[in-house]
Amino acid sequence: MITDTTSGNRGLLQAEPLIFESGHVTGTGVDLPAPKGTPNKLGGLTRKAALDLPGFSEPETMRHFVRLSQKNYAIDLGLFPLGSCTMKHNPRLNERAARFEGFADLHPLQPTSTIQGALELMDELAHWLCTLTGMPAVALSPKAGAHGEFAGMLAIKAALEARGESHRKRVLVPSSAHGTNPATAVAAGFTVDEVKGDEDGRVDLEDVVAKLGPDVAAIMITNPNTCGLFEPDIKKIADAVHAAGAYFYCDGANYNAIVGKVRPGDLGVDAMHINLHKTFSTPHGGGGPGAGPTVLSAALAPFAPVPHIVLRGGTRELREHTDGTQAFGRMCAFHGQMGMFTRALTYMMSHGSDGLRQVAEDAVLNANYLLARLKPHFSAPFGDRPCMHEVLLDDSSIKPAGVETIDMAKALLDEGYHPFTTYFPLVVHGAMLIEPTETEPKRELDRFADVMIALAERVKAGEVEFFKQAPKLTPMRRLDDTRAARQPKLRWRRGQNDTGAKVAAE
Amino acid sequence: MRYLPLTEADREQMLGVIGAKNVDELFVDVPKAALLKDLVDLPKAQGEIEVHRHLQRLAEKNTPAGRTAFFLGAGAYRHHVPASVDHLIQRSEFLTAYTPYQPEIAQGTLQALYEFQSQVAQLLDMEVANASMYDGSTACAEAAMMAARVTKRKKIVFSGGVHPHYIDTARTACEALGLEIVALPAAVDDEAAVMKHLGADVAGVIVQSPNVFGTITDITKIGEAAHGAGALLIATFTECVSFGLIEPAGAMGADIVCGEGQSIGNALNFGGPYVGLFAVKEKLIRQMPGRVAGETLDADGKRGFVLTLSTREQHIRREKATSNICTNSGLCQLAWTIHMTLLGERGLRQLATLNHEKAIALADALDKVSGVEVLTRRYFNEIAILLKKPAQGVVDALAEKGVIGGIAVSRLNPKAGMDNVLIACATEMNTDQDIATFAKALKEVLQ
Numbered sequence: 001m002i003t004d005t006t007s008g009n010r011g012l013l014q015a016e017p018l019i020f021e022s023g024h025v026t027g028t029g030v031d032l033p034a035p036k037g038t039p040n041k042l043g044g045l046t047r048k049a050a051l052d053l054p055g056f057s058e059p060e061t062m063r064h065f066v067r068l069s070q071k072n073y074a075i076d077l078g079l080f081p082l083g084s085c086t087m088k089h090n091p092r093l094n095e096r097a098a099r100f101e102g103f104a105d106l107h108p109l110q111p112t113s114t115i116q117g118a119l120e121l122m123d124e125l126a127h128w129l130c131t132l133t134g135m136p137a138v139a140l141s142p143k144a145g146a147h148g149e150f151a152g153m154l155a156i157k158a159a160l161e162a163r164g165e166s167h168r169k170r171v172l173v174p175s176s177a178h179g180t181n182p183a184t185a186v187a188a189g190f191t192v193d194e195v196k197g198d199e200d201g202r203v204d205l206e207d208v209v210a211k212l213g214p215d216v217a218a219i220m221i222t223n224p225n226t227c228g229l230f231e232p233d234i235k236k237i238a239d240a241v242h243a244a245g246a247y248f249y250c251d252g253a254n255y256n257a258i259v260g261k262v263r264p265g266d267l268g269v270d271a272m273h274i275n276l277h278k279t280f281s282t283p284h285g286g287g288g289p290g291a292g293p294t295v296l297s298a299a300l301a302p303f304a305p306v307p308h309i310v311l312r313g314g315t316r317e318l319r320e321h322t323d324g325t326q327a328f329g330r331m332c333a334f335h336g337q338m339g340m341f342t343r344a345l346t347y348m349m350s351h352g353s354d355g356l357r358q359v360a361e362d363a364v365l366n367a368n369y370l371l372a373r374l375k376p377h378f379s380a381p382f383g384d385r386p387c388m389h390e391v392l393l394d395d396s397s398i399k400p401a402g403v404e405t406i407d408m409a410k411a412l413l414d415e416g417y418h419p420f421t422t423y424f425p426l427v428v429h430g431a432m433l434i435e436p437t438e439t440e441p442k443r444e445l446d447r448f449a450d451v452m453i454a455l456a457e458r459v460k461a462g463e464v465e466f467f468k469q470a471p472k473l474t475p476m477r478r479l480d481d482t483r484a485a486r487q488p489k490l491r492w493r494r495g496q497n498d499t500g501a502k503v504a505a506e
Numbered sequence: 507m508r509y510l511p512l513t514e515a516d517r518e519q520m521l522g523v524i525g526a527k528n529v530d531e532l533f534v535d536v537p538k539a540a541l542l543k544d545l546v547d548l549p550k551a552q553g554e555i556e557v558h559r560h561l562q563r564l565a566e567k568n569t570p571a572g573r574t575a576f577f578l579g580a581g582a583y584r585h586h587v588p589a590s591v592d593h594l595i596q597r598s599e600f601l602t603a604y605t606p607y608q609p610e611i612a613q614g615t616l617q618a619l620y621e622f623q624s625q626v627a628q629l630l631d632m633e634v635a636n637a638s639m640y641d642g643s644t645a646c647a648e649a650a651m652m653a654a655r656v657t658k659r660k661k662i663v664f665s666g667g668v669h670p671h672y673i674d675t676a677r678t679a680c681e682a683l684g685l686e687i688v689a690l691p692a693a694v695d696d697e698a699a700v701m702k703h704l705g706a707d708v709a710g711v712i713v714q715s716p717n718v719f720g721t722i723t724d725i726t727k728i729g730e731a732a733h734g735a736g737a738l739l740i741a742t743f744t745e746c747v748s749f750g751l752i753e754p755a756g757a758m759g760a761d762i763v764c765g766e767g768q769s770i771g772n773a774l775n776f777g778g779p780y781v782g783l784f785a786v787k788e789k790l791i792r793q794m795p796g797r798v799a800g801e802t803l804d805a806d807g808k809r810g811f812v813l814t815l816s817t818r819e820q821h822i823r824r825e826k827a828t829s830n831i832c833t834n835s836g837l838c839q840l841a842w843t844i845h846m847t848l849l850g851e852r853g854l855r856q857l858a859t860l861n862h863e864k865a866i867a868l869a870d871a872l873d874k875v876s877g878v879e880v881l882t883r884r885y886f887n888e889i890a891i892l893l894k895k896p897a898q899g900v901v902d903a904l905a906e907k908g909v910i911g912g913i914a915v916s917r918l919n920p921k922a923g924m925d926n927v928l929i930a931c932a933t934e935m936n937t938d939q940d941i942a943t944f945a946k947a948l949k950e951v952l953q
Contacts, residue, residue, distance in 0.1 A: 018620070019621055020624060024850075025851040025852065026851075027852070028853035029588065029590075029847070029849070029850070029853070030848050030853045030857070032853065032856050032857055032934065034856075035856065035863055036863055038863045038866050038867075040751075040862060040866075041862070041865075041866055041869070041885055042722060042862070042885075042886070043883065044724075045722050045723075045753045045884065046751065047749065047752055047754065047757075049631060049757060050851065051628055051629060051749075051854065051855070052628055053625060053628055053846065053851040054847070054850055054851070055847065055848065055849060055850010055851060055852055056848065061594075061848050062590060062594070065600075065618070065847075066594070066597065068614035068618055069594075069597045069614050070614065071611070071612075071613035071617075072600065072611065072612055072613070072614035072615055073599070073611040074600075075598075075603075076601075076602045077599070080604065085604055089509055090601065091509060096558070097557075097561040097562075099592075100562060100565035101570040101572065101573075102565025102566055102567070102568040102570050103564075103568070103776060104773040105570035105571045105572050105584070105773060105774055106568055106570060106774055107578045107582055107584065107776070108582055108776050108777030108778075109578055109580055109581075109913045109917065110569070110571075110578065110905075110910055111902055111910065113902070113905055113906075114568060114574075114905060114910065115569075116567045116568065117563075117564040117565055117566065117568040118564075118568050118776050120564055124564075131546055131547060131548050132546055143640035143641065143644065143779070144640060144833040145832060145833060146820070146830045146833070149830065150679075150830060154682060157682065179819075179821040179822070179824045180832050182820075182824040182825035183820035183824060183825060183827040183829070183830035185825065186825045186826075186827075187679070187682065187829070189682045189683055229535065230535035230536055231535075232535040232537070235537050235539075258536070260545070261533065261536070261542055262533075262542060263540070263542065263546070266539075267537075267540055275833075277833070283602050283837070284603065284604045284605070284833075285601055285603070285836045285837025285838075285840070286603045286604070286614075286615035286618075286836040286837065286840065287605040287606070287615070287638075287833060287836030288605075288833040288834045288835045288836045288837065288838075289640070289779030289833070289834075289836070289837060289838055290833035291779075321920060323920070328678065329675075329677060329678030330674040330675050330677075330678055331644075331675065331678065332643050332644050332675055332778070333581050333642065333643035333671040333766075333777070334581070334582070334641075334671070334776070334777025334778060335776065335778070336778055338775050338776035338777055339776075339778065339779050340779060346561055349556075350507075350509065350551065350552060350554070350557050351509070352549050353545040353546045353549065354545055354551055355507040355509075355510070355551040356546075357545060357546075358507060361529045365517060365521070365524075365532065366512075366520075368520075368524045368526070368532050369520040369524060371524075372525070373523065385534075386524075386526070386534060386535070409608065410610070413610055413611055418604075419608055421607075422607075439509060439510065439511065441511035441512065441516075442519070442520060471610050471611075474610040474611050475611070475613050476610045476613055476804045477610065477805035477806050477808075479609045479610060479802055479803070479805075479810045479812050480803050480804070480805075483802045483803060484800040484801065484812045485815055485816075485817070488800050488815060489800055490620075490623055490634050490799070490800050490801075490814075491620070491635065492620070492621075493624075
């Protein structure tokens with residue numbers, strides 16, 4: 001072991017057992033009024049078994065979660081270059097606005113006379129999204145990017161049904177696509193037909209054309225794509241798809257690279273989800289919440305899911321049911337991620353159209369700067385052309401020395417950086433996908449590039465063991481994924497801490 | 507622009523290193539015709555003062571729940587959230603972290619997920635829980651699709667007590683897959699009616715308790731019948747505080763329990779973001795959608811946590827994945843776990859008891875109003891009442907008197923044939939004065 005202490009602590013970093021191991025069921029950190037003892041109306045359905053949930057006082061709760069927080073990396077600590085995840089600065093003004101009582105303390109089913117400001121905010125957000133993308137309509141309710149994909153594909157399905165062409169079941173998805181794309185197409189009831197990528201990391205236009213036919217419902221393309229490249233044939237692909245009677249779904253996960261510079265509507269897109277948390281900076285919170293509004297072309301707009309906001313004589317009302325509309329249905333119980341709408345609109349207004357355009361330009365500039373600095377030291381499979389917002393490297397220059405992508409990632413942890421995205425996209429062997437985003441200053445990019453280059457030098461010097469031992473300085477060393485999957489232990493159970501693990505306090 | 511750190515000098519220098527004359531050379535792959543020359547027709551950048559003012563103005567056009575006598579539930583609940591919860595989730599290391607793909611530097615998130623899964627399983631009396639879904643309604647849709655995968659059958663039966671928006675959400679997802687949804691007529695107290703629809707083609711029956719009308723149901727017999735017919739029993743809920751007081755579905759034989767977690771740790775937020783709770787019997791874990799954290803060891807033999815069972819997930823299985831879920835509700839889940847840690851068993855039981863007592867007080871007060879009949883006999887914190895007038899008109903009239911007095915069933919489900927039924931809810935946030943105000947206003951409106 002690297003750290004050998006009695007407490008399991010490590011300098012300022014303290015070991016922290018599970019709440020179940022240190023709390024007690026009689027503890028509590030809330031003071032509530034005492035119940036009156038009214039006879040219950042539960043019809044004999046009172047809970048029988050104990051909950052066995054430990055409770056902590058407020059100071060203990062603060063310490064537990066603050067200590068846990070110190071075992072996390074975050075964008076506010078440093079560069080978080082996860083490609084295709086888009087970890088950029090999260091302005092705190094967004095947080096403040098989302099917590100205004102007039103937004104946070106609103107019930108989704110209040111009478112519409114009491115929520116006019118909230119509906120106006122949704123309309124404003126819709127206006128920004130439609131104007132930026134050049135699309136006539138947007139469905140706000142999808143709760144995350146993948147949920148937005150689902151909404152777009154269901155709109156396509158509904159439009160095909162309305163045309164009497166429900167036999168169109170095949171969806172073309174490039175091999176480089178996000179895994180959610182094929183999963184979504186299947187969830188929407190389609191079959192997936194994989195389209196090849198060409199040698200340059202782009203969708204192969206000829207293969208698309210060859211695969212188009214009267215049974216094709218749509219193509220799903222991520223643009224800019226997951227190799228960090230803009231699809232130069234995008235318009236030709238869109239035209240061919242439309243000529244074949246199919247629709248063009250664009251995965252908008254990487255919209256931050258072109259916001260304010262290119263309108264997807266001008267490229268022939270029929271539907272595209274927008275990850276508000278990526279392009280418009282709402283925080284990722286260790287895995288969400290996200291929000292995935294989906295912009296729709298005129299052909300698909302009538303099929304947008306409910307609820308819809310309708311303006312009647314200066315008052316906004318909600319249409320909440322599909323009756324009398326062509327809406328394909330409902331995506332979730334209420335109106336979507338209002339908290340994220342507030343944050344995204346705050347961000348959009350702060351930047352304005354000029355700032356958002358600068359966002360795209362700086363994101364692309366930062367990525368190309370890193371590419372220029374790293375290209376001489378690593379293998380960049382598509383590095384002979386400009387990239388968009390992310391840089392794709394692979395492990396072909398380091399693997400012969402015995403160092404793989406995962407080792408490079410773990411070595412970066414000891415250097416104080418969150419690693420790049422590992423092994424994605426799947427079409428590139430040993431992929432390392434780096435996305436700096438527009439909120440990184442030049443000196444931060446230079447420091448990161450210096451560290452990457454120093455690591456490449458260590459590979460060249462044959463320091464394989466250095467990489468295999470990494471990370472040495474993190475709160476945990478390399479964790480055993482195989483063990484977790486083979487012997488799943490997914491929760492605490494009283495009297496069953498039998499993994500043989502050295503618990504922190506030992 | 508205050509969020510963009512590059513200076514003009516930086517940009518020039520960087521373009522020099524790249525070997526480009528200007529930034530548009532980097533957009534060379536964009537078709538020329540599609541590259542916008544002018545700015546998009548939207549306002550220009552604004553300072554923090556202006557943006558704050560604008561958002562504040564929009565917020566002030568709304569009536570927040572806390573400024574009225576407020577009795578709305580039906581899927582979203584107003585509860586006290588301790589100040590420390592919001593403080594903790596705003597810590598940078600939680601707020602601005604990503605999905606824990608590198609577990610060595612994400613143990614904070616991962617341990618909190620593991621604690622969440624443990625707390626949810628304890629609360630619902632189930633064997634395993636996943637690490638948060640978008641919300642209750644989408645969790646319910648995932649449960650329906652999961653039942654179809656597990657049983658290889660195509661029909662899902664919903665009781666008349668399930669929240670209509672949950673049924674609509676599940677219908678959207680299930681019908682896309684070619685599954686058949688049978689939604690029974692709305693009923694204040696008849697979850698057991700689903701048993702009449704059991705057959706060899708039924709994948710699962712979905713019941714809700716407490717249901718959308720507030721009724722609590724013993725679902726044990728429904729479970730036995732479902733299992734006898736080879737179907738799964740799926741129990742859903744919208745008010746998770748109830749399980750501090752009432753028997754949870756896990757103890758009554760449910761195979762999948764799914765519902766809304768918003769009540770603990772999360773504000774109303776006008777409908778989102780929320781956090782879905784999802785728990786299953788252990789034998790079903792490999793068919794469970796969504797992310798899950800598991801315990802393991804690190805290279806030094808220390809206990810740690812990782813995301814696991816990812817072979818079910820879209821980033822590996824692509825078109826064969828159990829679901830397309832990618833991002834989840836991590837931060838809402840964290841708020842849930844922090845609040846639940848503050849409550850503990852003692853606090854949760856007390857909170858649940860308070861809620862129930864407030865609902866009894868509300869039922870008693872409304873029952874005394876002429877033209878009102880309380881329909882719900884066994885309830886937790888929510889009741890259905892029959893009015894002598896259409897409920898939507900009553901709700902609107904109450905709003906004019908400063909009372910947000912529940913939700914008309916006709917708004918949730920215009921085809922329910924329950925135009926005169928109102929669903930009202932009381933929580934620990936309602937004072938005796940609020941209840942008296944509601945009763946008085948209702949009396950005036952019904953006159």
